[in-house]
Amino acid sequence: MSNNNSNERFRKDIFLHNSLTRKKELFEPISQEVVGMYVCGPTVYGEGHLGHARSAITFDILFRLLRFNDYKVRYVRNITDVGHLENDADNGEDKLAKQARVEKLEPMEVAQHYTNSYRAQMAKMGCLSPSIEPLASGHIIEQIELTRQILDKGLAYESNGSIYFDVQKYAQSHRYGELSGRNLDDIISGTRDLDGQSEKRFSADFALWKKASPEHIMRWPSPWSDGFPGWHAECSAMSRKYLGETFDIHGGGMDLLFPHHECEIAQSTAAYGHSPARYWLHNNMITLEGKKMGKSLGNAISLTQFFTGDHKLLDRAYSAMVIRFFILTAQYRSTLDFSNEALIAAEKGLFRLLSAQEALHKLDKSQITGHKSQNELLNKCLEAICDDMNTPIAIAHLFDAVKTVNSVVDGKEKLSAEAISDLRMAFDLVLGELLGISTQEGVAASGGADEALGGAMELLIEMRSEAKKARDFATSDKIRNSLAEVGITLKDRPDGTDWELKK
Numbered sequence: 001m002s003n004n005n006s007n008e009r010f011r012k013d014i015f016l017h018n019s020l021t022r023k024k025e026l027f028e029p030i031s032q033e034v035v036g037m038y039v040c041g042p043t044v045y046g047e048g049h050l051g052h053a054r055s056a057i058t059f060d061i062l063f064r065l066l067r068f069n070d071y072k073v074r075y076v077r078n079i080t081d082v083g084h085l086e087n088d089a090d091n092g093e094d095k096l097a098k099q100a101r102v103e104k105l106e107p108m109e110v111a112q113h114y115t116n117s118y119r120a121q122m123a124k125m126g127c128l129s130p131s132i133e134p135l136a137s138g139h140i141i142e143q144i145e146l147t148r149q150i151l152d153k154g155l156a157y158e159s160n161g162s163i164y165f166d167v168q169k170y171a172q173s174h175r176y177g178e179l180s181g182r183n184l185d186d187i188i189s190g191t192r193d194l195d196g197q198s199e200k201r202f203s204a205d206f207a208l209w210k211k212a213s214p215e216h217i218m219r220w221p222s223p224w225s226d227g228f229p230g231w232h233a234e235c236s237a238m239s240r241k242y243l244g245e246t247f248d249i250h251g252g253g254m255d256l257l258f259p260h261h262e263c264e265i266a267q268s269t270a271a272y273g274h275s276p277a278r279y280w281l282h283n284n285m286i287t288l289e290g291k292k293m294g295k296s297l298g299n300a301i302s303l304t305q306f307f308t309g310d311h312k313l314l315d316r317a318y319s320a321m322v323i324r325f326f327i328l329t330a331q332y333r334s335t336l337d338f339s340n341e342a343l344i345a346a347e348k349g350l351f352r353l354l355s356a357q358e359a360l361h362k363l364d365k366s367q368i369t370g371h372k373s374q375n376e377l378l379n380k381c382l383e384a385i386c387d388d389m390n391t392p393i394a395i396a397h398l399f400d401a402v403k404t405v406n407s408v409v410d411g412k413e414k415l416s417a418e419a420i421s422d423l424r425m426a427f428d429l430v431l432g433e434l435l436g437i438s439t440q441e442g443v444a445a446s447g448g449a450d451e452a453l454g455g456a457m458e459l460l461i462e463m464r465s466e467a468k469k470a471r472d473f474a475t476s477d478k479i480r481n482s483l484a485e486v487g488i489t490l491k492d493r494p495d496g497t498d499w500e501l502k503k
């Protein structure tokens with residue numbers, strides 16, 4: 001958990017774009033000791049897709065950067081397992097309940113299944129685990145308490161057993177729309193007229209508590225009705241529980257900025273007088289031919305499909321590290337357009353960087369002697385990452401250094417031992433520690449190496465089996481032993497031969 005101070009001499013000020021002020025600001029934590037960061041996690045009713053990956057990776061970079069700067073970070077990322085309805089206007093079926101009906105499962109079985117797969121996929125993509133991953137369904141009491149406080153302040157009302165936030169009344173003394181920059185008239189004109197809206201006094205009001213219909217499975221008792229919390233309530237209640245009424249950073253995808261985060265600010269302000277977080281950060285979307293990708297839009301490719309290549313839009317499979325690297329080739333606030341060409345380019349780029357890193361570790365140190373350097377490459381990369389997580393600039397600096405590494409490897413250029421050790425340190429810290437690219441998985445998967453190795457192994461196993469059939473044991477043993485020398489073990493089974501690469 002604790003960091004040593006070895007990075008101290010490279011530490012720099014961090015600047016972050018704050019959606020609340022629409023400015024890039026110097027990051028100044030409330031406490032020098034612990035930074036509190038809350039990020040909206042997934043609604044666990046379906047497979048993880050690129051959008052999930054981009055959000056998790058964006059805030060993983062920030063988590064890593066803060067830790068690099070020797071902060072202790074409490075990183076809370078919630079799991080939404082109740083209350084997220086099919087549309088954002090408090091209507092339609094609960095997303096989880098609907099999936100459970102389709103899959104003929106208990107809603108909590110659906111939640112467990114997709115929570116497990118989300119965690120496994122994010123780990124595979126090199127994301128560190130958050131410090132706390134609270135479930136919405138485990139914090140019903142806190143959400144009821146928040147609702148009660150807002151009712152007590154007169155900023156919510158009961159209607160047929162449901163409780164709604166009174167946006168109009170709130171807007172008389174506060175600015176509803178301060179995060180999204182929308183004014184109330186725009187918000188009203190953007191609100192669709194939907195069935196059941198008659199329960200609300202005003203179209204922009206949102207549910208804090210919903211009375212459950214008789215067939216609704218996920219329900220809890222409350223002072224008002226048997227029901228379930230409104231979607232926005234969980235993040236206000238859980239961030240307050242684990243990070244306090246004022247914490248440093250609140251993050252999420254840009255699609256959550258309105259209404260979700262706007263409602264969170266209104267809820268906290270109504271309950272205890274101010275916005276919960278100081279810095280609001282939003283990552284942009286991943287598009288496909290310029291259009292948003294999403295489950296509800298029917299053009300989403302799941303992460304599993306990326307890993308297997310099993311989707312009509314994919315030319316082939318891509319490794320988790322290639323997807324991570326692809327995401328980091330754009331600054332998190334820019335849109336990123338997906339294509340097979342872009343992923344293949346990312347794969348080639350990653351392979352070049354990892355090969356250079358590997359070469360640096362093998363380079364002979366006894367080159368020429370030189371004066372002590374300031375590790376210019378590391379400083380430049382850190383400056384870029386500290387500048388609102390400008391990862392593409394950091395990556396560009398690494399690519400520039402690859403040229404130097406390659407000419408040293410080719411013997412065209414000579415560097416001092418210090419310069420080589422600086423380069424090595426910069427690659428290890430930037431690529432590994434800060435960008436979170438793990439070498440083993442990255443190298444094995446880059447450049448289609450997996451596929452090529454599989455094909456070569458098939459051929460060798462066949463040659464060995466033919467040699468054995470011809471009783472040419474010298475050849476068959478030679479194949480087995482030579483493979484063992486490079487770390488590949490063959491295992492004979494009654495129906496054939498398997499192979500295993502020792503890492």
Ligand SMILES: [Zn+2]
Nearest residue numbers: 040041235260
């Ligand atoms: Zn949230």
